[in-house]
Amino acid sequence: MSQTAELLISLALVMSGLFGFVGSYGLVKLRTTMQRLHAPTKATTLGVGGVLIASMIYFYAKTGHISIHELLISLFLFLTAPITANFIAKAYMARNLRGEDLPPSGGAYGWSIYDDAPDGAPTAPPETSKAP
């Protein structure tokens, strides 16, 4: 393997280690659950991405073939990470926040965690779905 490839691989690995560390440090440092949610959804994406780039360079330098598996891993990561974050956010809101803690949605219906969806009627009067 050439010197350049080794240098690039180490750079990618160091970068990924740094971002992975920052993501985990954010979990310790930030105060509220919603703030902590930001650290793992973003800072770690580049952490995993760095390892995948390093892996692609390594296999290209070693075998001469371009490996596609890494691209698929990042594709699946982009599909799953937002959904996980969304589930955590919704569970947190359902347990700890009430509808009044949040800004209004600006439409006729409130946020879906607290309000029922309109049942087919396109112009239902507002504020009818609130629980007594």
Next chain:
Amino acid sequence: MLMRLIPHPLLSLTLILVWLGLVNTFTLGNLILGAGFGLAIPMLTKAYWPDRPRIARPLKIVEYGLIVLWDIVVANVQVAMIILFKRERTIRSHWIPVPIELTSAEAITVLAGTITMTPGTVSATLAADGRSILVHCLHADDPDAVRDDIKSRYEARLKEIFP
């Protein structure tokens, strides 16, 4: 006839490409097998996925993907900077309601995923009628600018892809 055989050409193409990526070698046999999956899976799942969105401009997807990819890199650096160098007392988090004009469920899903992956924002929930999306912002001096940015940078492009 061709439409019935291939109800969703883009889905078929994606399945073929993902299959070729999974086996990681390009041979004629794998291409045929992948094409078999690309034909069979959309037909078998057609009944369970009604009202598939029509994609108006497939090339716009590539542009959108590249923009989002770049924004993800920027987002990583920005969030890392906030975590490392900002005093926790000076971090001002906001809930930002963003009105959305997209109507198809698929388009809204893509928008919500994009918001979560990009600078300092996580999409939390939708309004009950799907007309606005609640975004949590890690740190923003001007919440209105974040809202306008989401609308002009991502939603406008998604509206071209999913008319």
